[in-house]
Amino acid sequence: MSIKTLTQLAGDLKNGRVSSEELTRDYLTKIDLSDHNAFISVNADSAITQAKEADKKRAKGADSPLLGLPIAQKDIFCIEGTRTTCGSKILSDFEAPYTASVVENMRSHGLVTLGKTNMDEFAMGSSNETSYFGGVKNPWGSSDENLVPGGSSGGSAAAVSAQLAPAATGTDTGGSIRQPAAFCNLTGLKPSYGRCSRYGMIAFASSLDQAGPMTHTAEDAALLLNTMAGFDQKDSTSLDVPAEDFTIMLEDSLSGLKIGLPKEYVSEGLDPEVAALVESAIKEYEKLGAQLVDVSLPNSALALPSYYVIAPAEASSNLSRFDGVRYGYRAEEYENLEELYLNSRTEGFGEEVKRRIMIGAYALSSGYYDAYYSKAQKLRRLISNDFDAAFKYCDVIMGPTTPSPAFAAGSRTDDPVSMYLNDIYTIPVNLAGLPAASIPAGFTQSGLPVGLHMITPYLREAKLLNIAHQYQLVTDWHMQSPSSLGGTT
Amino acid sequence: MFTWDKNWEVVIGLEVHTQLQTKSKIFSGSSIAYGAEPNTQASAVDIALPGVLPVMNLEAARLAVKFGLAIDAHINKRNVFARKNYFYPDLPKGYQISQMELPIVGLGALEIKTESGTKTIGITRAHLEEDAGKSLHENFHGQTGIDLNRAGTPLLEIVSEPDMRSPAEAVAYLRKLHSLVRYIEICDGNMQEGSFRCDANVSVRPVGQKEYGTRTELKNINSFRFVERAIEYEVERQIDMLEEGGEIVQETRLYDADKHETRSMRSKEEAHDYRYFPDPDLPPMVLEDSFIEEVRITLPELPDAKKARFETELGLNEADAQVLTADREIADYFESTADATSADTKTVANWMTGELFANLNKAELEISDSPISSAQLAKLLDRIADKTLSGNTGKKVFAALWDQEGEVDDIIDAKGLKQITDTGAIEAIVDDVIASCPDQVAQFKEGNEKVIGFLTGQVMQRSKGKANPQMANQMLREKLS
Numbered sequence: 001m002s003i004k005t006l007t008q009l010a011g012d013l014k015n016g017r018v019s020s021e022e023l024t025r026d027y028l029t030k031i032d033l034s035d036h037n038a039f040i041s042v043n044a045d046s047a048i049t050q051a052k053e054a055d056k057k058r059a060k061g062a063d064s065p066l067l068g069l070p071i072a073q074k075d076i077f078c079i080e081g082t083r084t085t086c087g088s089k090i091l092s093d094f095e096a097p098y099t100a101s102v103v104e105n106m107r108s109h110g111l112v113t114l115g116k117t118n119m120d121e122f123a124m125g126s127s128n129e130t131s132y133f134g135g136v137k138n139p140w141g142s143s144d145e146n147l148v149p150g151g152s153s154g155g156s157a158a159a160v161s162a163q164l165a166p167a168a169t170g171t172d173t174g175g176s177i178r179q180p181a182a183f184c185n186l187t188g189l190k191p192s193y194g195r196c197s198r199y200g201m202i203a204f205a206s207s208l209d210q211a212g213p214m215t216h217t218a219e220d221a222a223l224l225l226n227t228m229a230g231f232d233q234k235d236s237t238s239l240d241v242p243a244e245d246f247t248i249m250l251e252d253s254l255s256g257l258k259i260g261l262p263k264e265y266v267s268e269g270l271d272p273e274v275a276a277l278v279e280s281a282i283k284e285y286e287k288l289g290a291q292l293v294d295v296s297l298p299n300s301a302l303a304l305p306s307y308y309v310i311a312p313a314e315a316s317s318n319l320s321r322f323d324g325v326r327y328g329y330r331a332e333e334y335e336n337l338e339e340l341y342l343n344s345r346t347e348g349f350g351e352e353v354k355r356r357i358m359i360g361a362y363a364l365s366s367g368y369y370d371a372y373y374s375k376a377q378k379l380r381r382l383i384s385n386d387f388d389a390a391f392k393y394c395d396v397i398m399g400p401t402t403p404s405p406a407f408a409a410g411s412r413t414d415d416p417v418s419m420y421l422n423d424i425y426t427i428p429v430n431l432a433g434l435p436a437a438s439i440p441a442g443f444t445q446s447g448l449p450v451g452l453h454m455i456t457p458y459l460r461e462a463k464l465l466n467i468a469h470q471y472q473l474v475t476d477w478h479m480q481s482p483s484s485l486g487g488t489t
Numbered sequence: 490m491f492t493w494d495k496n497w498e499v500v501i502g503l504e505v506h507t508q509l510q511t512k513s514k515i516f517s518g519s520s521i522a523y524g525a526e527p528n529t530q531a532s533a534v535d536i537a538l539p540g541v542l543p544v545m546n547l548e549a550a551r552l553a554v555k556f557g558l559a560i561d562a563h564i565n566k567r568n569v570f571a572r573k574n575y576f577y578p579d580l581p582k583g584y585q586i587s588q589m590e591l592p593i594v595g596l597g598a599l600e601i602k603t604e605s606g607t608k609t610i611g612i613t614r615a616h617l618e619e620d621a622g623k624s625l626h627e628n629f630h631g632q633t634g635i636d637l638n639r640a641g642t643p644l645l646e647i648v649s650e651p652d653m654r655s656p657a658e659a660v661a662y663l664r665k666l667h668s669l670v671r672y673i674e675i676c677d678g679n680m681q682e683g684s685f686r687c688d689a690n691v692s693v694r695p696v697g698q699k700e701y702g703t704r705t706e707l708k709n710i711n712s713f714r715f716v717e718r719a720i721e722y723e724v725e726r727q728i729d730m731l732e733e734g735g736e737i738v739q740e741t742r743l744y745d746a747d748k749h750e751t752r753s754m755r756s757k758e759e760a761h762d763y764r765y766f767p768d769p770d771l772p773p774m775v776l777e778d779s780f781i782e783e784v785r786i787t788l789p790e791l792p793d794a795k796k797a798r799f800e801t802e803l804g805l806n807e808a809d810a811q812v813l814t815a816d817r818e819i820a821d822y823f824e825s826t827a828d829a830t831s832a833d834t835k836t837v838a839n840w841m842t843g844e845l846f847a848n849l850n851k852a853e854l855e856i857s858d859s860p861i862s863s864a865q866l867a868k869l870l871d872r873i874a875d876k877t878l879s880g881n882t883g884k885k886v887f888a889a890l891w892d893q894e895g896e897v898d899d900i901i902d903a904k905g906l907k908q909i910t911d912t913g914a915i916e917a918i919v920d921d922v923i924a925s926c927p928d929q930v931a932q933f934k935e936g937n938e939k940v941i942g943f944l945t946g947q948v949m950q951r952s953k954g955k956a957n958p959q960m961a962n963q964m965l966r967e968k969l970s
Contacts, residue, residue: 078540091539098533100540200540206769235542236771314769317572320583321537325635341576364574364764373766 003479006069006167006220013058013068020058020068020112024051027070027114031164036137036149038159040075041083042115050112057110065223067110072165074156075116076123077103077211078200086202087121087131087152090322090329090348100200101232102169102211109227114165118155121350122319123176123204126422128154129413130352138184138406139482140448147406147448150180150422156214157184162485167215167224171201173208174307175401175426178438181214182401182451185440187468187478188214189221190426192459193433194239197232203318205311206237208430216478218439218468222246225461241459249466255289257467260394262297269421271404277450278400281441281471285398288470295390295397299382303428304420306383309363309376310431315353316360322348355416384432391457396467399425401438401451425453435461439468440477447483491656491721497693497728500701501659501720502651505666506644507676508620508684509552515619515643516543516586523682527625527636535641537581542770545570549643550774552675553593553617554784556645559673559791560612562597564781570617570771574764578635579622587646589765592616593774594645599669600793601661602811610662611650618644645675651690651701656720660713663687664815665792667713672792672817680711687716691723693731702727703737707751710744719744723751795820803827809838818856822863829867832874840870844887861890868897876957882906909956912964915948918956919964922947933969941965 004012012018028044047070054068078084078096085091103113120130127148128136136154139162141147149158153170157180160168170177172190181188189212196211203209213224225246232238259282266275286292324330324344331343349357363372390397402422412419429436434455441452452471456464472478493499514521517534534541557564571589594615600607620642625634647666653659667685670676678685692704707723710716722744727737741760742751767773790798792814799810799820813823819841827837845866849859869886872878878886878901889900901907909915922944923930933940941962948961 078538084539086539094539096540097538198540199542202539203770234544236544237542237769313766317574317584317764317766320574320576321539321581323576323578323583325578326536326581327538337578361764364766366762366764369764369766 003163003216003481004166005216006066006223007217009069009166010065010223014063020051020054020070021048023068024048024070024112024114027165031114031159034162034164036139036158036162036164037134038118038136038155038162038164039072039115040085040087040118040131040133040155043082043113046082047112047114050107054110054112062110064109066227068112069110069167070112070114070165071106071224072114072117072156072159072168073103074119074153074169074171076119076171076202077116077169078202079103079113079116082116084116084202085133086123087119087133088322088349088353089132090344092132092329094328096200098200101197101234102201102228105197105230106169106227111227117153117159117168120152120154120176121353122202122315123152123171123173123209124315124352124356125151126175126179126419127151127407127409127412128180129409130350131155132350135409139484140184140406142484146409148183148409150183150402150406152176153180153188153214157181157186157188160184160186160214160216161482163481167213167220169211169228170214171204171209171211172426172430173204173210173311174430175423177212177214178401178426178436178451178453179422181438182449182453183406185449185478185480185482186214187216187218187221187437187439187472188212189225189437189461189465190429190435191225191229191461192239192435193430194237195225195229195435195459195461197230197235197238199232199234199238203314205314206318207314208307208311210430217472218437218465219247219250219472221437221468222250222462222465225465239459244462246462246465249462250469252466252470253289254285254467254470257285257288257290257396258293258394259285259290260293260295260390260397262295262300262390262397262399264297264300265399265425267403267424269403269424270400273444274400274402274404274450277442277444278398278452281452281475282398284471284474288474293394295393297383297386297390297397297428299379299386300428302379303383303431304424306376306379307423307427307431308359308420309372310380312356312360313363313373313376314360316357316364319349319353319357324348352416380431383428387428387432387434387455387457395456395463397455399453401425401453405444405448405450429455434458435464437464437468439471440480442477443480449477449480491717493724494728494732496696497731498696498698499654499656499724500651500692500694500704501653501656502690503649503653503659503663504688504690505647505649505663506620506686506688507647507670507678509549509643509645509675510677511546511548511552511643513546513548514641515546515549515617517641519641521639521642525638527634527638529638531622531637531640535581535637537583543586543768545771545774546643549617550593550776551780551784552643553615553645554776554781555673555788556615556647556670556675557594557597558781558785558788559669560594560597560599562612562615563595564776565591565593565595566776566778566781567591567773568593568776569773570768571765572768575761577621578633579624579637579640581622581637581640585619585621586768586771587618588616591773593776599662599665601658601665603658603661608652608658610652610658613648613650615645615647618646620644651692656717656724659689659720660717663713663716668792668815668817673789674817683711686711689716689720689723691720691727692737693724693727702731703739705737705739705751706741707744708741708754715744715746718746718749719751722749726751789817803834805834805838809842812842813838816856822856822859825863826867826870829864830870830874832867832870836870836873837866840866840887844884848891860893861887865890865897872897872901876910877901877908878906879908879954879958882908882954905953905955907955909952910960912960915952915956915960915964918948918951919961919968921951923965923968930969
């Protein structure tokens with residue numbers, strides 16, 4: 001089954017080859033037939049209503065680029081009247097009474113929501129295995145081997161990869177868009193911190209969380225980001241910058257582009273096949289006129305320890321509101337207030353979430369704050385300075401998105417640290433608030449996709465997408481679909 | 490008056506929570522009006538739905554800066570919100586947004602009057618924070634109701650230095666602060682509704698000792714009287730404890746006004762670890778100089794400056810100036826009366842501190858609820874100044890004004906209180922009195938000065954109080970000399 005990109009489908013809608021309703025029904029049928037467990041909720045009736053509305057608008061002459069395109073939303077975004085679970089038991093019956101700003105923005109551009117995708121519980125995980133609603137099948141796995149799709153936006157990645165939706169939203173706190181994009185052969189973009197409003201996006205780590213598109217192509221990502229981004233008065237960390245058209249630079253030549261290659265990225269844990277594929281992708285860039293520059297990010301080894309203090313610290317506080325008092329899961333048995341809290345949270349949260357709450361509470365506790373939280377913040381500053389220094393010599397930094405391709409379900413669940421190491425390349429970017437993307441860069445011997453990671457300076461998404469798009473014009477990795485869908489690889 | 494063994498020195502610091510008079514909450518658009526049906530003023534942000542975010546209400550910052558400028562404090566142009574983490578059902582997020590390391594208002598001071606003169610009380614800091622909701626324990630049959638209307642109401646917590654040395658000083662400071670926040674219109678000061686709440690840190694130490702003693706924190710003291718009594722009780726308790734060889738435990742104690750005692754709420758060991766950290770949802774607040782200057786312009790004349798002006802420019806004595814500037818409404822009432830009348834300021838002051846305050850106190854009314862407006866009082870004092878009324882008939886008109894019987898001139902007409910100042914009319918009455926009181930006339934002529942009072946009284950009586958007493962007196966003297 002050949003891939004249909006958002007751009008192609010937009011053309012089909014515009015030319016009247018298909019209606020939004022037909023397209024939406026088609027995807028709903030595919031979702032219904034799939035066994036990937038990519039969705040937590042499917043809103044068929046609502047999706048069809050939205051599609052019909054889009055068709056009506058088009059008939060009346062409306063013509064916004066993505067009008068009537070059905071997409072999937074990560075189940076971390078509140079959408080009024082739909083269940084919003086964040087992959088957790090504690091919100092398994094929570095119906096949001098309001099809609100996230102990003103979703104509002106997309107709706108105002110005429111996008112249709114097919115459903116809410118599966119995810120690691122509260123976006124804490126790199127394999128989608130911490131979801132209360134069960135793991136997600138990576139479409140690139142085989143009948144013999146069940147591979148994880150990555151996480152936390154694993155449902156979104158699997159949905160787009162399995163063509164259950166032409167595009168999806170994800171959120172990225174330490175790599176949760178880019179790592180699953182790499183594992184599922186997608187283009188995943190984490191915008192600069194503050195580009196997309198966090199209002200209505202359930203918080204994991206407030207200073208790191210950022211929403212972004214997960215698509216087949218960089219062009220699609222640019223179009224989708226156009227509908228997601230924008231200043232929002234309801235989010236004080238949202239960037240008050242003029243609206244930008246992220247497609248504007250797509251066709252620019254890369255001649256003279258300086259690609260920085262950090263020496264720290266060639267590390268012990270890096271799979272040689274991944275290293276080789278990233279290397280040949282970079283060679284492709286040389287053919288496009290780019291020059292290679294050696295750069296250094298000397299503090300990148302400190303990113304993981306810094307992240308695993310800051311993110312859990314913020315999470316421990318952000319997740320305090322899930323207390324069984326006002327909404328969400330409440331334990332059936334309790335004798336007093338303390339037990340109401342204790343039992344509701346013990347039963348409502350999964351292991352990984354509880355682990356991080358405990359790490360975070362510890363790091364913030366009196367007497368340890370300076371040793372952990374303050375120190376982590378200082379490291380964060382150093383890591384950010386490293387990028388500033390490196391970008392004096394290059395326009396983009398490239399490397400692998402992950403140290404290895406998708407791994408087998410269950411293979412790392414007992415070893416949190418090996419799971420955390422998945423995000424070793426992606427985490428520094430969140431700490432520095434920079435935009436970064438993962439794009440398909442080829443396949444391993446056993447046919448698993450590998451992602452090329454690219455980072456640009458703050459607010460240079462348009463350039464980043466240009467760099468990704470030019471590569472996709474001369475390669476077709478991103479247009480490959482998994483053999484489970486009758487693909488070629 | 491409260492006294493204690495003077496071998497002990499008392500050390501008191503106060504933490505005062507003032508509810509800021511904004512229209513909406515500090516981090517959401519909900520109204521903060523008091524007394525609405527439970528949970529009708531609680532938005533998605535206030536009840537901490539998943540995904541919601543706080544947005545700073547600049548009006549709260551404006552009022553905080555206004556306070557800082559009024560106490561001549563350092564304003565932290567860059568100040569930071571922090572999360573204070575603890576679980577309680579009326580705290581929807583599981584943390585309170587407050588300020589920890591970088592509060593909006595830094596070091597300042599307030600001057601109070603003590604028995605031995607004036608004293609400066611340091612103010613360590615004042616920081617912005619949000620109020621919690623309320624737990625309702627009545628009418629829920631073993632359950633607890635939660636009302637989140639108050640959750641997110643902006644508070645300015647004003648923390649003093651441990652500079653007060655007696656319960657009386659603590660109350661003087663608290664009253665001064667109460668007057669100031671109302672003066673500058675940042676807080677309505679309503680203690681019953683909880684808009685102005687006080688916690689007291691109390692310790693004692695032997696006179697001459699440098700180190701502070703172990704302190705206890707007294708919570709839940711909601712009136713000036715209770716603040717004084719709670720501290721008095723606590724001072725006695727601590728001194729007794731120490732004199733008996735015991736030790737003070739650092740703890741939070743609750744004041745029970747009915748039993749007049751404090752009792753332990755939680756010890757230091759049981760104290761929460763609030764795990765403060767900067768709130769990542771709110772970037773540091775950066776105040777431009779222009780913002781601060783805009784606020785400075787809105788500052789009214791402050792009580793101390795006003796009092797000085799009332800003394801030097803308006804010629805009031807210190808006691809009157811003190812009373813008439815203690816409250817902004819009183820000062821405004823005084824000034825608008827004085828501006829509108831031809832009577833001198835001293836007369837205005839006397840009528841206010843005398844007749845008006847007596848009536849207000851008796852009726853338990855605030856000056857803002859006075860049935861007599863400043864314009865009416867001014868008119869009344871005009872009629873005394875122009876001799877239409879005497880002091881005594883003036884009081885009759887005052888009483889009628891109080892009872893809302895009409896305007897000053899209408900009352901004078903209706904009651905026929907217009908003073909007789911016509912020489913001919915008074916002369917006729919004087920002649921009549923001289924003729925009918927030969928004994929008293931003789932006594933006066935023999936040199937008994939006092940009798941003139943009796944004779945003047947006779948004139949007043951026969952004129953039904955309307956004759957001008959000075960004129961009557963003078964005319965009697967002329968005729969009898």
